[in-house]
Amino acid sequence: MAGAKEIRTKIASVKSTQKITKAMEMVAASKMRKTQDRMRAARPYAAMMRHVIAHVGHANPEYPHPFLVPREIKRVGLIVVSTDRGLCGGLNANLFREVIRRLKDFDQQGKEVHLGLYGAKASGFFSRTGGRVLGQAIHLGDSPKLMDLIGVWKVMAEAFMAGSIDAIAVASNRFVNSMTQKPAIEQLVPIDPEKDKALSHHWDYIYEPDAREVLDQLLNRYVESLLYQLVVENIACEMAARMVAMKSASDNAGKLIGELQLIYNKARQAAITQELAEIVGGAAAV
């Protein structure tokens, strides 16, 4: 009966672990639903903006905003959007692998890379690997406000406007469905001029005070909203990945408990058999 107590303790500990992973799974599932809603809620704004920008850009070719003019790319800005917490499967590792592959490409082309980081995981990763980090924001929480994201973006945008970087891209996870998330790197600025021939109508806006100021504000807000959307999407990915990871952890715990239970029963049975044999043996000896 020596092993029985240890096995019982082990079963109890696995059970409590299972309770935790089960709870985390359910929390992640409900948060995922909320973040997905938030992701969807952010879409009309960006869609509306894209439409207006395409129009204004089309109607006012005489004012080339720096965000709209492609340049020769010598130095690149890369914003990496990661999660603050772990326990979400290979989500961050997959993203970082993609980022490192891209960084290597840039390195081979002789392009310098400046980083902007969101999330504690990216911050930790790049503090170990090295890299030129211009700005970072960590502990954004599950429902970041646009204001929380502006710092890092502005640092990058200032560098872009000053000409010390020539393009800014964002690396983040894209939400395919709750089982699949895909890392992707998307260029933020210069904005790809939308080749929309349908826009050659004859009307134009009345601008107040002038097209330049409107366009200026519009483009900044547009890029910020895109960035916001990517960050929110990354959080939805985080929750989905955590849900799946925690589900399989709970399943594994269940299997483990089953196995341990079997071992425990066998040990108990062996002990009983042995005791019986001893009694019978003792009786026979008398």
Added chain:
Amino acid sequence: MADTIQVGIVSAEKEIFSGHAAMVFAPAKLGEVGIAPGHSPFITPLGPGEVRVKHGDGHEEAFYVSGGILEVQPGMVTVLSDTAVRAEDLDEAAVLKAKEDAERQFHDHEARVDYAIAQAQLAETVAQLQTIQRLRRRAGRG
């Protein structure tokens, strides 16, 4: 069609209002504007203030915006509202915070990415994940 106008008030974080209205008032940078159905295409930045939507029955709804952009197309008004109070100094503070955060952590920090370390880091995580998967498969068979 001519007596109402489609109104959408959206912010980067959510859709605030969507529906029809008889008239819309907005706090444009150069003074309040009223948009009636059939207004010509118009675009302007907004200052802080109230966007008021007047319904067909005369009833009014007000939404506070701290700034944003108003876009008018015939039969359609869109308010792209800011979600936060935007001021140069506030933005500046956010920039400083992001920079300082980075400087504190990445002070004396290698500027070049060390690919060997990066690969090692990634390999470690991937190995952990693979171990978990192997364990799971074995448990599945057992």
